[in-house]
Structures are given as structure tokens and as C-alpha cells.
Amino acid sequence: MIFTNCNKLEEIRQALNSKFFERENEVEGILVALLSRQHMLMIGPAGTAKSALSSELSKIIEGSAYFQWLLTKFSTPEEVFGPLSLKGLEQGVYQRIITSKMPEANIVFLDEIFKANSAILNSLLTLINERLFYNNGSPVQVPLMSVIGASNEYPEEEEGLDALFDRFLLRFEIDFIADETNFVSMLKAAGQTIQMPFMTMEELLHLQFLTDRVVIPDEVYKALSKIRVELRDEGIRPSDRRFKQSLSVLQAKAMINQRQVVQMDDIAILENVLWEKVEQKDAVSYIIRNHAHDVITQTLYSLQNEANEVFYSILQDQSPETGMEATQKMMVLVADLNKLKNQSESRKADIDVLLNKVTSMQHEMLNRILEPCYLDNLGEKRCSTSIFFKM
Structure with missing residues (x-):
């Protein structure tokens, strides 16, 4: 059941990516928002498929109530x-008829979100943050999962919209299609009907249930603590609440990649979470990406050095005992690299490079154990060291 639903999720992601060119990050962001029950903001010029992407998602989730x-x-x-x-007014009751309106929706798209006026703002904030709507003074729990907000521009500081801006945990800047090939493909695809996969509300609720149970290892918590310190050193201070909410984003990121444990490279998505002002984006991205790849890079470095040491041991000592021990160590290294490859989607290319080198070293070692040295044309003893490499 777990993998069936995850496969559907991957089919939806691929279908949306094939329909909306250069929107991979936003597609992932919307799916992450939906699984984590968080809210997402897209900021960019008109005509960049913000509303179309959100509307398409609502059609894919069968049985969902959508408001735009x-x-x-x-x-x-x-x-x-x-x-x-x-x-109600005739009886002195101040009650709204919420049928087909935002208080009844599971998924909401609000375009030009920062145009919200004071008459709407207070109720909007409560509904988005607490999932409550006060009707005739009584709080009503709403079925809201995610609000997808869109705006052509950031709010001005004097507009008093900081609280509304803060309600959107995920924030993405979106622009026109950059690659000319993709632009032409978009033009050719205009008017074409793409068969989209679908998911029922029951399946989505089950995925949300599973997402809540994705394991976050201690190394991720420690990395978040280090990120917090480094951000503070740069004068960037995301709230404790934002850090706490970001855990659900990491869990959703892992679930989308069909994993039940968060990995270090999942942290990269937090570059869309932990900034508060536009001028902070680059610094936040730099700090987070360093930590997102830090453990993987260090692990590869360590495994590569260990492989070199094992292979070098054969050059120094060609006894059967050393050969047997070195062969076993190399087999463990290959197994560790294959395990790391299965756990890290974003670093597969880097891992494959080292895996190929280590595998070649392993084969060379086996050849050397079976026939460690040979005589050249001058009758001198030679031993190959061509596979040995440096960091």
C-alpha cells in the first residue's frame, strides 16, 4: 500500500513536469505542501502558470474541494x-453561508494574495494558521490542507502584511521559461490534452498519515541546529515555529522520494523556507546547501581514502593473508557505496563515479592476488598500480 501510493505520487509529479516546463521545483513544492499540510507561496510575473499548476493539482486529487x-x-x-x-440576520444571527467557499475547501488558490484588505485579512490569517473559521462568533474547524498563494510582487513593509507572508512556509520565486527549447515545446504543447494520473482523497490522507511517521535521524536535527547558528551569525533569525514546521517539509520530501527516513540532502529544500526577506535568500541558500551535501561529501571522501589505503596495502604486502583481508574490506566498501547510492537520490552521479573507481580497484586487487606480478620484455618483475588514485 505504501509503495503503491508513492508510485502514484511519482506519476503525478512526472505528469505535471511534462505539462509545465521548468516548474520542477514548484511541482515538488506543491506536493510537499500537500503532504505536510503546509502552505506555499509563488512569487513571479503574470503568465507563469501559477494558477494553472494549482488548478491542475486540484483535478488530480479526486474528491477534493477546491476554491480559487x-x-x-x-x-x-x-x-x-x-x-x-x-x-439569520432576521433573527439577529450574524452567520455566513460558506457553501463552496474557502471555509469548505481542502485546497485553496488565492491569486494576488497580498491584495487582501483589512476586511478579509484577520479571518484569512486565522483560517490559514489555525484551520478555524469564526462563524457567528463560534469557531468552526475547517478541512483546509494547503493554501497556494500567488503574487506578482513581494509585499511592501509598510503594508502590514508580515503576518500573512509568514503564514506561507514554502516560498518559491517563479519566472518565464528560460530555455528556448522548452519554450518551443511549450508552444507546441498548447491545446494538447495530456492524460493526467489521479489520486483519491483517501489515498492522499493515507500518504499524509505516512508522512507524519517518516523518521528524522539525529544528524538532521544537529544539522538544523548548526544552520540556525550560522544564520544568526548572518543576522537572519527564522522563528522557532518556522524551524519546527520545517520538519514536516523534510518528512514530505523523503516521502516523495519513497523513503521512510529523512536524509541530509533533503535539507536542501529548506532554502525555500528559512528566509524572511528577499535579500536573505542567497545567504540562506548557501548555508543550507553546504549542510545538505556536507555529510554525503564527507562520507565519499572517507570511503575514497579508505579504498586507497586498502589498495596501497596490497602494493606494500602481497602475502595471501593481506590479500584476503584487503579483498574483504573492498567488498564492504562497495556494499557501503551501493547502500549510500540507494539512500541519496541527488548524489547518485557522484557516488557512481567513486563506485566505478572502487570496483575497478577491487578487480585489480583480485587480479594481483591471482597473478600479482609479471615479467616485462626485459625480464624484470612489474606490478600494476594504474588504478591507484589520489584525492
């Missing part, structure tokens, strides 16, 4: 939360 609205400074609470009940 374009906010303006003239938008009214009735448009988003529903009109007041006239019968």
Missing part, C-alpha cells in the same frame, strides 16, 4: 467566506 479566487483591494469577505444568511 483573485483578490483585489476591493474584494469583500462575502467573495471568500460566503454571504451573510438573510434568514
Whole structure:
């Protein structure tokens, strides 16, 4: 059941990527938001498929209630939360009819989110953050999973929208298609119908249940603590709440990659989470990416040095005992590299390079054990060392 649902998730991701060119990060972001029940913001010019991507996702999740609205400074609470009940008003009850409006939706897309006016803002903040809607003064739990917000620009500081901006844990900048080949492919695909996979609400709820149970190892917690210190040294101070919420993003990232344990390279997605101001983005990205790849890089470095030492031992001592011990150690190194490869999607290419070298060294060692040296044309004894390499 786990892998069946995860396979469906991967099919959805691939289908969305094939339909929306150069939107891989945003596609992953939306799926992560949905699995983690967090909210996502896309910032970029009009005409970059922000609303189309969100709308397509709602169609894929069969049985989901979807609400979409374009906010303006003239938008009214009735448009988003529903009109007041006239019968209720006659009885002195201030109650809204929320049918087909945001309080009944599972997935919400709000375009030009920062155009929300004060009449809408307070209810919007409570609904997004606490999943509560106050109708006639009574709190009602709403079925909201994720709000996908979009804006052509960042809010100005004097607009008083910091709280709304903070509600979006995941933030992505989006731009026009850059690659000309992709641009032409997008033009050719216009009007074509792509058969999209689907997932039921029950399957999505099960995936969310599994996501909550993805294991976060201690090394990830320690890395987050180090990231927090380094960000503070740069004057960047994400809230404790944002760090806490980011754990669900890491779990969702692992689930999308069909894993039940978070890996260090999953941390890379937090470059879309831990910045507060636009000018902080580059510094946050640099710090997080260093930590995301740090453990993998160090592990590869260590395994490569160990492989060199094992192979060098054969050059120094060609006794059967040393040969047997070296062969066993090399087999363990190959097994460790294959295990690391299965656990790290983003570093497979780097691991493959070292794996090929170590495998070649292993074969060379076996050849040397069976026939360690040979006589050259001058009758002198030679032993090959061509596989040995340096860091």
C-alpha cells in the first residue's frame, strides 16, 4: 500500500513536469505542501502558470474541494467566506453561508494574495494558521490542507502584511521559461490534452498519515541546529515555529522520494523556507546547501581514502593473508557505496563515479592476488598500480 501510493505520487509529479516546463521545483513544492499540510507561496510575473499548476493539482486529487479566487483591494469577505444568511440576520444571527467557499475547501488558490484588505485579512490569517473559521462568533474547524498563494510582487513593509507572508512556509520565486527549447515545446504543447494520473482523497490522507511517521535521524536535527547558528551569525533569525514546521517539509520530501527516513540532502529544500526577506535568500541558500551535501561529501571522501589505503596495502604486502583481508574490506566498501547510492537520490552521479573507481580497484586487487606480478620484455618483475588514485 505504501509503495503503491508513492508510485502514484511519482506519476503525478512526472505528469505535471511534462505539462509545465521548468516548474520542477514548484511541482515538488506543491506536493510537499500537500503532504505536510503546509502552505506555499509563488512569487513571479503574470503568465507563469501559477494558477494553472494549482488548478491542475486540484483535478488530480479526486474528491477534493477546491476554491480559487483573485483578490483585489476591493474584494469583500462575502467573495471568500460566503454571504451573510438573510434568514439569520432576521433573527439577529450574524452567520455566513460558506457553501463552496474557502471555509469548505481542502485546497485553496488565492491569486494576488497580498491584495487582501483589512476586511478579509484577520479571518484569512486565522483560517490559514489555525484551520478555524469564526462563524457567528463560534469557531468552526475547517478541512483546509494547503493554501497556494500567488503574487506578482513581494509585499511592501509598510503594508502590514508580515503576518500573512509568514503564514506561507514554502516560498518559491517563479519566472518565464528560460530555455528556448522548452519554450518551443511549450508552444507546441498548447491545446494538447495530456492524460493526467489521479489520486483519491483517501489515498492522499493515507500518504499524509505516512508522512507524519517518516523518521528524522539525529544528524538532521544537529544539522538544523548548526544552520540556525550560522544564520544568526548572518543576522537572519527564522522563528522557532518556522524551524519546527520545517520538519514536516523534510518528512514530505523523503516521502516523495519513497523513503521512510529523512536524509541530509533533503535539507536542501529548506532554502525555500528559512528566509524572511528577499535579500536573505542567497545567504540562506548557501548555508543550507553546504549542510545538505556536507555529510554525503564527507562520507565519499572517507570511503575514497579508505579504498586507497586498502589498495596501497596490497602494493606494500602481497602475502595471501593481506590479500584476503584487503579483498574483504573492498567488498564492504562497495556494499557501503551501493547502500549510500540507494539512500541519496541527488548524489547518485557522484557516488557512481567513486563506485566505478572502487570496483575497478577491487578487480585489480583480485587480479594481483591471482597473478600479482609479471615479467616485462626485459625480464624484470612489474606490478600494476594504474588504478591507484589520489584525492
